[in-house]
Amino acid sequence: MLKINNVVKIFNKNTINQKIALNGIDLELEEGDFVTVIGGNGAGKSTLLNVIAGVFSPDEGKIILDGKDITNVPEHKRSADVARVFQDPMKGTAAEMNVEENVAIAKMRGKKRGLGWNVTKEDKKKFKELVSQLDLGLENYMSQKVSLLSGGQRQALTLLMATINKPKLLLLDEHTAALDPKTAEKVLEITSKVTQNQTTVMITHNMKDALRFGNKIIMMNEGKIVFSASGEEKKKLTVNALLEKFAIVGNQTDRVLLS
Amino acid sequence: MLLQLCAPLTAVFNVLPGSIADGFIWSILTIGVFISYKILNIADMSVEGTFALGGTVTAALLTIGVPVSVAMIVGAIGGFIAGVFTAILHTKLKIPAILSGILTMFILYSINIHVLGNKASLALLGRITLMRKLAEATSPMVANLIVGGIFALLTVGASYWFFGTKYGSSVRATGCNPEMARAQGINTDGRIILTLGISNALAALSGSLLAQSNNNVTANMGSGAIVIGLAGVVLGEAFVKEKWPFAFRLIGVLAGSVLYRIVIALALQLLNGFLTADDMKLISAVLIIAVLAAKRFSAKRPLKTKSNNLSENLNAENK
Numbered sequence: 001m002l003k004i005n006n007v008v009k010i011f012n013k014n015t016i017n018q019k020i021a022l023n024g025i026d027l028e029l030e031e032g033d034f035v036t037v038i039g040g041n042g043a044g045k046s047t048l049l050n051v052i053a054g055v056f057s058p059d060e061g062k063i064i065l066d067g068k069d070i071t072n073v074p075e076h077k078r079s080a081d082v083a084r085v086f087q088d089p090m091k092g093t094a095a096e097m098n099v100e101e102n103v104a105i106a107k108m109r110g111k112k113r114g115l116g117w118n119v120t121k122e123d124k125k126k127f128k129e130l131v132s133q134l135d136l137g138l139e140n141y142m143s144q145k146v147s148l149l150s151g152g153q154r155q156a157l158t159l160l161m162a163t164i165n166k167p168k169l170l171l172l173d174e175h176t177a178a179l180d181p182k183t184a185e186k187v188l189e190i191t192s193k194v195t196q197n198q199t200t201v202m203i204t205h206n207m208k209d210a211l212r213f214g215n216k217i218i219m220m221n222e223g224k225i226v227f228s229a230s231g232e233e234k235k236k237l238t239v240n241a242l243l244e245k246f247a248i249v250g251n252q253t254d255r256v257l258l259s
Numbered sequence: 260m261l262l263q264l265c266a267p268l269t270a271v272f273n274v275l276p277g278s279i280a281d282g283f284i285w286s287i288l289t290i291g292v293f294i295s296y297k298i299l300n301i302a303d304m305s306v307e308g309t310f311a312l313g314g315t316v317t318a319a320l321l322t323i324g325v326p327v328s329v330a331m332i333v334g335a336i337g338g339f340i341a342g343v344f345t346a347i348l349h350t351k352l353k354i355p356a357i358l359s360g361i362l363t364m365f366i367l368y369s370i371n372i373h374v375l376g377n378k379a380s381l382a383l384l385g386r387i388t389l390m391r392k393l394a395e396a397t398s399p400m401v402a403n404l405i406v407g408g409i410f411a412l413l414t415v416g417a418s419y420w421f422f423g424t425k426y427g428s429s430v431r432a433t434g435c436n437p438e439m440a441r442a443q444g445i446n447t448d449g450r451i452i453l454t455l456g457i458s459n460a461l462a463a464l465s466g467s468l469l470a471q472s473n474n475n476v477t478a479n480m481g482s483g484a485i486v487i488g489l490a491g492v493v494l495g496e497a498f499v500k501e502k503w504p505f506a507f508r509l510i511g512v513l514a515g516s517v518l519y520r521i522v523i524a525l526a527l528q529l530l531n532g533f534l535t536a537d538d539m540k541l542i543s544a545v546l547i548i549a550v551l552a553a554k555r556f557s558a559k560r561p562l563k564t565k566s567n568n569l570s571e572n573l574n575a576e577n578k
Contacts (some may be wrong), residue, residue, distance in 0.1 A: 053442075075441045075442075076440075076441045076445055076447070079443060079444040086442075086443045091436065092442070094431065094432040094435070094436045094439055096442070096501075097428070097431060097432065103430050105428055105440075105443050108443075110444050113425040113429050113445075114424070114425055115421075115425060115427075117425075118424055118428040161443075203342075246499060
């Protein structure tokens, strides 16, 4: 499904600020896999997601999605297959457009946008039904600008928009980190609802979420995957076991932060 | 006493038809500026050049006997190409948008003089303009009102339609949140290139109509066009709240453009002796600052409570 081969990404190459963000990443996902990614700050988690999404190209290595080499396919062309939810709830929706217009834009992801009406009467009904599945009462505010919604509501809407046409791959970049605990929980609930049989990569800072979600887990440090587990092995993992792994790779400061 | 009261009223009455006609013609530029500044979120200075380009191309072509419709279309295409040029400087060469626009404006200043046959101005008296037949049958004022009005309404209608389509909505998303747009598969560079083209084509169309209405063009007739366009946008948005539907915002821009002309004409008429036509730029800038300042001090509070209410309502429903 997704094959990442020896991907290297270096920022500010050949300058004094050179930073090797990804240092030879190999990762393989099967259809329906849900992998959680953990690691300290600067471990390369977000860079990995950005390279998969096409925000920038890797310096070395290959990214193959469904047998197709997408290493150098531009971001907007990749998004038909790769959907994203950002950490910042403001980033995933167009604030000045209303709820149904946002949903309509997501509905056309990967298709040719012509001169047909963006939101037809039929769409209105369909979108209302879809939004009501979020169970947030948002369906009563379909023609309100998204800027009037709270961060949690916007993040839930972004999740719906990301999965409205089932993408081949869903990327979640600490999508609950900017929310208060109660809202984060609600958004995670929605996450588990919309990611049934959905190949997903989720970055999280929360060890419990990393263990609760998914069938695979990888731990990153200094641009490398330093630990991975899947299936039964992952089920047996505990937060303490993960923290110990962290200690071994030398992330003492993160150990404090994460416990 | 009565006379004193009447003087301003007559002044209003005298300037009204001419100002409205002017406002209609300039509103096409204003909508162009609205599209670049408000929808794409780009302050595009190229309109200063493309507004004049529309006028000079139309005038030059009319002078050599080209039919007026063709002259106007060629003028608008010229504006489109210049807008695309600015957008390419910005998106592909990564030159900041404001500088890209200024560069295009500079290039066009030279081009406009060449288009006029190396002259600074050209008279159109006696040429067959769009307004001429109507003006002969009625009066120049009525002709300007009707032709300007038709074009203004057509521009509002076409903009409403375009930005309501799937493609147009993707342009709005591009201006509002380019990161989200790209994540939704929208080619943001492509959208900016096409839309700045459209915005400048409108500016050129506006300049073409103004040239015909004035029966005269100068190579620097676009000087200050960006400020006049912004004045219309700002005045329009002073009355139409941002949360209102898109159609209202477009009509607000049209109204703002007309209102701006009336205010300027009145200021010049009533303060005759203090202010001259040379002060128009000064009045325009002061007007924009005043409206923006008023907005800053008045709009902040009510908007915020509204957003809180909605969030609270939603939260309450979830409990």
